[in-house]
Amino acid sequence: MARVRREARIVTRDAAPTPHIAHSAAVGAVSPRDASPAPVPKLELRGIAKTFRTDHGDVEALAPCDLAVREGELVMVVGPSGCGKSTLMSIAAGLEAPTSGEVRVDGRPAGPAGPQRTVVFQRFALFPSETVEGNIAFGLTVAGVARAEREARVAEQLELMGLARFRRAWPHELSGGMQQRVAIARALAVRPEILLMDEPFGALDAQTRTVLQGEISRLRRVMNYTVLFITHSVEEAVYLGDRVVVMSSRPGRIRRDIAIPHDEPWRGLEIEDASMREEFIRYKREIWELIRTEIVRE
Amino acid sequence: MAPRRSHAEPVPTATSGGATRAWRAAWRREPGRAAWTAIAIGSLCVMLGAWAWATRPGGAIPALFLPPPGDVAASFVRLVSRPYLGSTFGAHVLSSLDVVIGGWLLAGAVGLPLGIAMGWWRRARWIAFPLFQVLRPIPPLAWIPLAIVWLGIGEPARIFVVFVAALVPWVMNSMQAVHSIDGLLVRAARTLGASDRQILTRVVCRTALPTLVAGARIALGNAWTTLIAAELLAATSGLGYIALNASRTLEMGILLVSMLVIGVLGAAFSFGMQALARVFAPWSRGART
Numbered sequence: 197m198a199r200v201r202r203e204a205r206i207v208t209r210d211a212a213p214t215p216h217i218a219h220s221a222a223v224g225a226v227s228p229r230d231a232s233p234a235p236v237p238k239l240e241l242r243g244i245a246k247t248f249r250t251d252h253g254d255v256e257a258l259a260p261c262d263l264a265v266r267e268g269e270l271v272m273v274v275g276p277s278g279c280g281k282s283t284l285m286s287i288a289a290g291l292e293a294p295t296s297g298e299v300r301v302d303g304r305p306a307g308p309a310g311p312q313r314t315v316v317f318q319r320f321a322l323f324p325s326e327t328v329e330g331n332i333a334f335g336l337t338v339a340g341v342a343r344a345e346r347e348a349r350v351a352e353q354l355e356l357m358g359l360a361r362f363r364r365a366w367p368h369e370l371s372g373g374m375q376q377r378v379a380i381a382r383a384l385a386v387r388p389e390i391l392l393m394d395e396p397f398g399a400l401d402a403q404t405r406t407v408l409q410g411e412i413s414r415l416r417r418v419m420n421y422t423v424l425f426i427t428h429s430v431e432e433a434v435y436l437g438d439r440v441v442v443m444s445s446r447p448g449r450i451r452r453d454i455a456i457p458h459d460e461p462w463r464g465l466e467i468e469d470a471s472m473r474e475e476f477i478r479y480k481r482e483i484w485e486l487i488r489t490e491i492v493r494e
Numbered sequence: 495m496a497p498r499r500s501h502a503e504p505v506p507t508a509t510s511g512g513a514t515r516a517w518r519a520a521w522r523r524e525p526g527r528a529a530w531t532a533i534a535i536g537s538l539c540v541m542l543g544a545w546a547w548a549t550r551p552g553g554a555i556p557a558l559f560l561p562p563p564g565d566v567a568a569s570f571v572r573l574v575s576r577p578y579l580g581s582t583f584g585a586h587v588l589s590s591l592d593v594v595i596g597g598w599l600l601a602g603a604v605g606l607p608l609g610i611a612m613g614w615w616r617r618a619r620w621i622a623f624p625l626f627q628v629l630r631p632i633p634p635l636a637w638i639p640l641a642i643v644w645l646g647i648g649e650p651a652r653i654f655v656v657f658v659a660a661l662v663p664w665v666m667n668s669m670q671a672v673h674s675i676d677g678l679l680v681r682a683a684r685t686l687g688a689s690d691r692q693i694l695t696r697v698v699c700r701t702a703l704p705t706l707v708a709g710a711r712i713a714l715g716n717a718w719t720t721l722i723a724a725e726l727l728a729a730t731s732g733l734g735y736i737a738l739n740a741s742r743t744l745e746m747g748i749l750l751v752s753m754l755v756i757g758v759l760g761a762a763f764s765f766g767m768q769a770l771a772r773v774f775a776p777w778s779r780g781a782r783t
Contacts, residue, residue, distance in 0.1 A: 291681050311687035321682035325700040325777055335686035338696065366777040386686060 236303040237264035238422040244297030256447035268420040272437035280448030314383035318395040320375040322367035335386035353381035373404035393425040561746045569747025589731040597656025598717040609668025634659035634720040652724045659720035660713040667709025671702040704778035711767035
């Protein structure tokens, strides 16, 4: 927080993951090798790049990117469409291998996809053959969690996401907003260390989106998850993020990394109210400018 | 009955009152279950009536060409009450069912795992798909001469022909069912910690289940139609055998009864498989996967 220049209120630093002192409650363990007070980031993308081979030659989707997310931090990634945000997410989740670079969790190579890093997808991706309960329990079932424990955790998620009434419903019987709640509950039920959200509200109508944004903001206050959140909505990024990372157009690279302090006066407000506050608008404009120049550049 | 118009809006005419308009509106609506059944029974009754009228004594169609419904009903009673061609009617039906169920299940035992494997592992698809592309256009009946050479005239040969007829739809539909699973579900399962085997059994096969059952139903339909043809050529009992024999002896009533029973049993299979799908995949009732 010492780095925040109060006058400007917007802290911009270079793309390299400069270690900060975590402002969230949980501060990661200090690396034994490293005497500096910098905690090892919970999730670290080190120089990850992705080039797709096509019949018409190679397409560089992602230029080498460095991004570190500290424990308990919510980092929003915004950028023009087609900038490789989703590729970044797939690589972070371990669903896709980077062409170069590596993903680290707690300073160690992250390995393949697994319940340590769960993903909430834009298109919900609920299992149509499972009920709401079955979907939420999925990660626990495949891990062989005992029945009593599984039921307790599912009940906890049903309660948390307001899904108790729909526990026996099939996914296709639910609205988009309810389906995405189930997907979030499913991702949280396995108690992941890191939650990855890939434009989770992109497929929802504006009203549902507003409600769910409020829910995420509320959940954040209840639980201190480490979250990497991809969005194309600047407003959403400013509202939810502890930091907003702006990506350039293809090949995607990290252009700017903006910290949004916790003590902003609009924190805790609903998004419609928050987005009318002058300070909020200033962040929004700053980020919009960056994205606009990227779109124009293309 | 109100004439069906192609355009959506009812066109009121000078003579048509409210009743006609109500009729038209009802005719355009998607019928409910009760209405659907009523329409189905009504249409069958009308056709039966037309049949009876055309084949009445002194009617347009002589009984040798098409016997009246009453004769067919009498033939049915005759078939059921006394053995025909050395077997009771039940034995004939069972003989046919034996072959069709045997061949269909055998084809499923091979085709279902093979099709799932071909849908899931692209290497399996590369290797096995060309074979089925060649097999697919061969009419199952073209296998009869080969079946006779390999297995002689008898039940094994018929089961073999039915097996071949059912195998192709089993394999092709199972492959398609698995192949068309949304890759996002697989990714989601992977991030939730499912192993490859768990993804295949818990996600892929379960999600594909309604389509797999639909494939099984098509296979059963193919098996059934092929069975009758196989029996026409090499059998000593069965519905196809009855039909062939009746045509040779010009027992038109018996011939029609055997055909009707074939039709009714085929439709019953189809309904049965749909019911099975509802039991095993209750989520598929509303979901279009």
